[in-house]
Amino acid sequence: DTAVSQTPKYLVTQMGNDKSIKCEQNLGHDTMYWYKQDSKKFLKIMFSYNNKELIINETVPNRFSPKSPDKAHLNLHINSLELGDSAVYFCASSPMGRGAPNQPQHFGDGTRLSIL
Amino acid sequence: DQQVKQNSPSLSVQEGRISILNCDYTNSMFDYFLWYKKYPAEGPTFLISISSIKDKNEDGRFTVFLNKSAKHLSLHIVPSQPGDSAVYFCAARRGAGSYQLTFGKGTKLSVIP
Numbered sequence: 207d208t209a210v211s212q213t214p215k216y217l218v219t220q221m222g223n224d225k226s227i228k229c230e231q232n233l234g235h236d237t238m239y240w241y242k243q244d245s246k247k248f249l250k251i252m253f254s255y256n257n258k259e260l261i262i263n264e265t266v267p268n269r270f271s272p273k274s275p276d277k278a279h280l281n282l283h284i285n286s287l288e289l290g291d292s293a294v295y296f297c298a299s300s301p302m303g304r305g306a307p308n309q310p311q312h313f314g315d316g317t318r319l320s321i322l
Numbered sequence: 323d324q325q326v327k328q329n330s331p332s333l334s335v336q337e338g339r340i341s342i343l344n345c346d347y348t349n350s351m352f353d354y355f356l357w358y359k360k361y362p363a364e365g366p367t368f369l370i371s372i373s374s375i376k377d378k379n380e381d382g383r384f385t386v387f388l389n390k391s392a393k394h395l396s397l398h399i400v401p402s403q404p405g406d407s408a409v410y411f412c413a414a415r416r417g418a419g420s421y422q423l424t425f426g427k428g429t430k431l432s433v434i435p
Contacts (some may be wrong), residue, residue: 313365
C-alpha cells in the first residue's frame with residue numbers, strides 16, 4: 207500500500223551511461239515532483255508536473271528529462287551521467303486545486319544514484 | 323543562496339525533555355511553512371505546518387511557532403521520545419498558489435533514552 211514508490215532504490219553505474227528512475231503514486235494526486243538531495247544534504251526541486259504538464263523546471267542540465275505518461279507516474283531519465291549527478295533523488299506528489307497548496311507533499315523513499 | 327537556514331546540524335536531548343529545532347528564512351514572500359521528519363533510507367514525511375497568518379500551530383506533542391518579524395520559526399517537541407530521533411527539515415512555500423517548496427539542510431535530532 208506504498209503511497210509514492212520509486213524504483214530502483216539503489217543505482218550504481220558508470221560515467222557516461224544513460225539511466226532512468228521510475229516513480230508511481232497511488233494517492234490520486236495530480237501533481238508530482240522530482241527533488242535532488244546532494245552531498246550537502248539540501249533537498250532541491252528539479253521538476254514538477256501537473257496532469258502530465260510541466261509546471262516547474264528549475265535550472266537543471268538538459269541531460270535530465272522528466273517524462274509523465276499519466277498523472278500517476280513521473281519518470282526521470284538522465285543522459286550521459288556525470289560524477290556530480292551522484293545524489294539521492296526523491297519523487298513526491300501532492301494534490302492541486304483550491305486549498306491544495308496547503309496540502310503537504312508526500313515523498314518516496316528515494317533512489318541513491320552513485321556514479322563510478 | 324540559502325533562503326531557508328537550519329543552523330544547527332544536530333541536537334541531542336534527553337528523553338522526556340523538550341526538543342527545540344530552529345529555522346530562519348530570508349524571503350519575505352514565503353507564506354506557508356512545513357516541517358518534515360526523515361528517517362535513514364526513507365523519504366521525508368510531513369509533520370506539521372503553519373500559515374504566515376498564524377503564530378502558533380499545535381498537533382499533539384508537536385508545536386510550531388512562527389515569528390514573522392524575525393523571519394524565524396521553531397518546532398517544539400514535548401515530551402521527546404527516542405522514536406523522534408530523525409532528521410527534521412524546515413520547508414517554505416513561495417507565496418499563494420505556488421507549489422514549490424524550499425528546504426533547509428535539516429537538523430539531526432537524537433533523543434537519548
